[in-house]
Amino acid sequence: xxxxxxxxxxxxxxxxxxxxxxxxxxxxxxxxxxxxxxxxxxxxxxxxxxxxxxxxxxxxxxxxxxxxxxxxxxxxxxxxxxxxxxxxxxxxxxxxxxxxxxxxxxxxxxxxxxxxxxxxxxxxxxxxxxxxxxxxxxxxxxxxxxxxxxxxxxxxxxxxxxxxxxxxxxxxxxxxxxxxxxxxxxxxxxxxxxxxxxxxxxxxxxxxxxxxxxxxxxxxxxxxxxxxxxxxxxxxxxxxxxxxxxxxxxxxxxxxxxxxxxxxxxxxxxxxxxxxxxxxxxxxxxxxxxxxxxxxxxxxxxxxxxxxxxxxxxxxxxxx
Numbered sequence: 126x127x128x129x130x131x132x133x134x135x136x137x138x139x140x141x142x143x144x145x146x147x148x149x150x151x152x153x154x155x156x157x158x159x160x161x162x163x164x165x166x167x168x169x170x171x172x173x174x175x176x177x178x179x180x181x182x183x184x185x186x187x188x189x190x191x192x193x194x195x196x197x198x199x200x201x202x203x204x205x206x207x208x209x210x211x212x213x214x215x216x217x218x219x220x221x222x223x224x225x226x227x228x229x230x231x232x233x234x235x236x237x238x239x240x241x242x243x244x245x246x247x248x249x250x251x252x253x254x255x256x257x258x259x260x261x262x263x264x265x266x267x268x269x270x271x272x273x274x275x276x277x278x279x280x281x282x283x284x285x286x287x288x289x290x291x292x293x294x295x296x297x298x299x300x301x302x303x304x305x306x307x308x309x310x311x312x313x314x315x316x317x318x319x320x321x322x323x324x325x326x327x328x329x330x331x332x333x334x335x336x337x338x339x340x341x342x343x344x345x346x347x348x349x350x351x352x353x354x355x356x357x358x359x360x361x362x363x364x365x366x367x368x369x370x371x372x373x374x375x376x377x378x379x380x381x382x383x384x385x386x387x388x389x390x391x392x393x394x395x396x397x398x399x400x401x402x403x404x405x406x407x408x409x410x411x412x413x414x415x416x417x418x419x420x421x422x423x424x425x426x427x428x429x430x431x432x433x434x435x436x437x438x439x440x441x442x443x444x445x
Contacts, residue, residue, distance in 0.1 A: 133157055190266035191245050244269055244283045247311060251291060254310045255302065264294035268325070277328055281321060284313050289321035296333050301340045303378060305406050338363050338372055341381035341405070348404035349396055351385065359388040362419075371422065375415070378405045383415035 132139050133152035140153045150160040206212055213221070245266065252262050268290035272278055278286050288307050295302040308318045325331065339360055346356045363384050366372050372380050382405035389396045402412045 133159060189263065190270065191248060191262050240273065240278065240283065241270075244287050247284060247287055248291070251288075251307075251310055255307070257291075257295075257300070261291070261294050261298055261300055264298060265291045268293055268329070268331075271329055272325055275328060277324060282313075282317070284311050285317045285321040286325070287311070288313050288318050289325050292318070292322055293325060293331055293333065296336065297331075299334075299337060299340065301336065301344045301377075303406055336377040338367070338377040338380050338384075341377045342385060345378070345381050345385055345401065345405045349385075349400055351389065351396070352392070352394055355385070355388045355392045355394050358391060359384045362388060366419065366422075369422065371419070376407070376411070379407050379411050379415050381405060382407055382412050383419060386412060386416060387419065 133141060133155065135157045136152065136155045138152055138154040141159060142151050142153050143149075144151060149158050151158055205218070248262060248265060248269075251257065265287070269278075269287055272286055272290060288311050292302065292304055292307050294300075295307075304318055304322065305315055307313075308315045326333065342356065342359050342363060346359065359381075363372075363381070366380070366384070382401050386396065386398060386401050389401075398409045398412050402409045405412075
């Protein structure tokens, strides 16, 4: 994490923090998320002593794994003059045109590059749809290249393997993205994506960390526009459940939705079960089951109406 010179719109403070894992720029004074889609720059750009906009204007791009050629290939243009500035005659121009045409054909006939072109074109589209930071894109490209080297893409669709690599990258970097969300963004069946994900886990021997339910709370609460006090109560309740090992083996999104619903009822903020369940990507039955399991642990601290939908009978606040 590093500091950037950006002013906060709420408190006008210039002390902000950039979190490259979540892709967010946060005000260190009031905690406001200024931006949730940062664009990282490679360090070698700065060593050139030239601004990035000047480099892009001159056709120089940074090295990136998310490009099929890593940004290192060259293309033969259509020159009218030689290196000395003399105009080429018709015979020399025809030779250069023939070289340019064969250069294009050789590159197009490479199936390896063609596969990477299609995959990274889809990855660039997913980056905009899911608002992914540059670190996730680079990690996804790295995993996909490993899968292609092992021959795991052969016989499978590029979309399924790419989405599986993207989900692994999100899990490793702590970005709360679900399989259903990624599958819907790239029009891939959930079953096909889950199968490709299990294949990459086994073949690449990847160790997937567990999802932090606290980040799921932030994601769901932002979708339903909950107040800050409700978020804080949900985070306190979730930390207690994690310490009691209640969340072990449970879907993080389901637990986050249940904790948020309980916090809404405790704080008096009106949100229906269908609203929270839809934002979390779960069913209302799952939400009620998770709420019931929490109520069984602390029956005096959780409102009874979480079990009996529509019958609000108690509003006690969970003990901090």
